[in-house]
Amino acid sequence: MTTIRSEIPATVWQVKVAPGDKVESGDEIIILESMKMEIPVIAPSSGTISSVLVAPDDRVQEGDALAELDQ
Amino acid sequence: MTWKPEVEELERRLELVAGMGGEEGIARQHGRNKLTVRERLPLLADPGTFEEFGRLRGEGTYDANGELETFTPQGKVDGMCRVEGRKVVVTAGDFTVRGGSASGSHGGLGEELSASERALEWRLPYVRLIDNAGGSVRSFETLGRTYLPDANSFSHVDVNLLSTVPVVSAVLGAAAGIGALHTSLAHWNVMVDNTQVFPGGPPVVKAALGYEITKEDLGGPQVHVRESGVVDNLAASEEDAFRLIRRFLSYLPSSVDEMAPRGDTSDPVDRREDELLELIPKEPRRVHNARKLIELVVDEGSFFPIAPLYGRSRITGLARINGYPVGVMANDPMFLGGATDVAAGMKAARLMQLCETFHLPLVDLADEPGLMVGLDSEKQGIERAGARLVCITNACRMPWITIVVRRLYGVGGQTHHRATGMFRRYAWPSARWGSMHIAGGASAAYRREIEAAPDPEAKRDEIEARLNRLGSPFRTAEATGQDIIDPRDTRPVLADFVEDAQRVLVRQLGAPLIPYFP
Known part of the structure; x- marks a missing residue:
């Protein structure tokens, strides 16, 4: 299992996956917002989303867990 | 008659030197998952090229007949070697000897040149492999006195080196006291994962400030590579650190008097990447x-990032x-x-400053929304940081090319331009610019008009739409002659500029006009 973390302090704008969803490496799973820009969070590998840990409008800090991925 | 006995003494002394601080110290070094200094040097040097100097230095004790009884080597190994075929001077701390700290005796009459002086006089790059615990009060007992903190007696050489030859520091173990200073007196530095940098470690912090902190939390990579920026790059292992040092040096000349060595030219200069046409989103x-x-x-494969985990809104390398x-x-x-x-x-x-000192052209791929706003940025002193940036952008001379790929706004945008010397600027069709952003700027400049409108939000949208129509880069080009290029032509344009830059750089060889400040 891989924990996908935020690399920046930001606000969660869109969550594009739900637990159980299959994703391919490089898919956008969450979009963060920082400085009026949309920052995509990319699946680091292919697999199944086992949990989503944030919702739109949540504030996240650098290093915070966003979702978990089962390879 | 023969000098054999004396040669035997030389060999015996060299054997004692090779034994470093003794088996116990070596075992402790390995126990901390670190290599000894004599295991490290062959990993930095091209095979068989390391030539040690000052290797007989140390402290001997003698019996009643004047015969050598015991010998402790100095807490470092100095020498010259070749790195990718080019000569460098190396000074490497030996933690197995008194934690790598100096004995407190230096600069006596008849003393040979130090490694840093040799690098300066020979005009060769200087590499420090730092693994020492800093000064030890034990040295006061050996000396029978204390001494004034006069390390500037030799630090002035380290400072001169920065404007003369490439200087690299690698933190391979402890970097305390003067080791912490030497970490930063460099053009580039690297630390290995399990190492720390601080002027005073946890016991000193406890005595001065009264709190407990681990050495990892106080001066590890989390602090220095990510937050303070004191160390540029993080290496996964000592071997990785040596690989990075070899790579960093490969881009630079051996001194400010020379041009940087040209590398592999197999990548075609007319390579036009279609991907560039779609790189900037329209939204x-x-x-x-x-x-x-x-x-x-x-x-x-030629990009070497510097400080990739610090100040991440600007990639440099x-x-x-x-x-x-x-x-x-x-x-x-x-x-x-x-x-x-x-x-x-x-x-x-x-x-x-690195480009200016070592005569490298600068390639700037600008998408600059401006200097960072907000209270945190004010508390950090963004204005003075901006002023420093304006000073260096105007004081430097190296050929500089800016490609405006997207936004270029405000004082931040100004720092991607130089009005003098060999400076060239191109824009992509995706570029937008202004002395300020239209969004925030409209609210400020048309405040009264917006507030007086029956529907202020609609009024602001209307004004912004009007201003946005003025934002096409082609309107600017009509008036100023700004060159706008197909993004796919970027590499050919850069290659042509960098080729022309060589002729200008040759005239800039020698000491930099601005002394290098770390």
Whole structure:
């Protein structure tokens, strides 16, 4: 299992996956917002989303867990 | 008659030196998962090229007949070696001897040149492999006195080196006291994962400030590579650190008197990447991948990032274009929207100084929303950081090319331009610019008109739409002659500029006009 973390302090704008969803490496799973820009969070590998840990409008800090991925 | 006994003494002394601080110290070093200094040097040097100097130095004790009884080597190993075929001077701390600290006796009459003096006089790059615990009060007992903190008696050499030859520091173990200073008195530095940098360690912090902290939390990579920016790059292992040192040095000349060595030229200069046509999203809120942008235009595999985990809204590093070494920087919109905060400004200024000192052209891929706004940025002193950036951008002379790939706004935008010397600027059709942003600027400039309108929000939208129509880069080009290019032509344009830059750089060889400040 891989924990996908935020690399920046930001606000969660869109969550594009739900637990159980299959994703391919490089898919956008969450979009963060920082400085009026949309920052995509990319699946680091292919697999199944086992949990989503944030919702739109949540504030996240650098290093915070966003979702978990089962390879 | 023969000198054999004396030669035997020489051999015996060299054997004692090779034994470093003794078996116990060596075992402790290995126990901490660290290599000894004599295991490290062959990993840095081209095979068989390390030539030690001053190797008989140390402290001997003698019996009643004047015969050597015991011998402790100095806490470091100095020498010259070749790195990728080019000579460098190395000084390497030996933690197995008194934790690598100096004995407190230096600079006596008849003393041979130090490693740093030799690097300065020979005009050779200087590499420090730092593994020492700093000064020890034990030395006071040995000396029978204390001494004034006069390390500037030799630090002045280290300072001169910065404006003369490439200086690299690698933190391979402890870097305390003067080791912490030497970490930063460099053009580039690297630390290994399980190492720390601090002027005073946890016991000193406890005595001065009264709190407990581990050495990892106080001076580990989390602090220095990510937050303070004191150390540029993080190495996964000592072997990785040596690989990075070899790579960093490969982009630079041996001294300010020489041109940087040209590398591999197999990547065609007319390589036009279709991907560049789609790199910048049309939707203004979407970000592009700045790292990918760099990699598409420089020679394949040649990009070497400097301080990739610090000041992340600006990517800085070294690369090659048509084999010629260049400095490269690019705003990274993934972090702070690409804005220049104090950390990113420091990174940009250091890269420019590096280029100026070692005669590298600068390639700037600008997408600059401006200097970072907000209370945190004010508390960090963004104005002075901006002023420093304006000073260095105006004082430097190296050929500099800016490609405006997207936004260029405000004082931050100004720092991607120089009005003098060999400076060239191109824009992509995706570029937008202004002395200020239209969005925030409209609210400020038309405040009364907006507030007086029956529907203020609609009024603001109307004014912004009117202003946005003025924002086409072609309107600017009509008036100023600004060259706008097909993004796919970026690499050919850069290659042509960098080739022309060589003729200008030859005239700039020698000591830099601005002394290098770390």
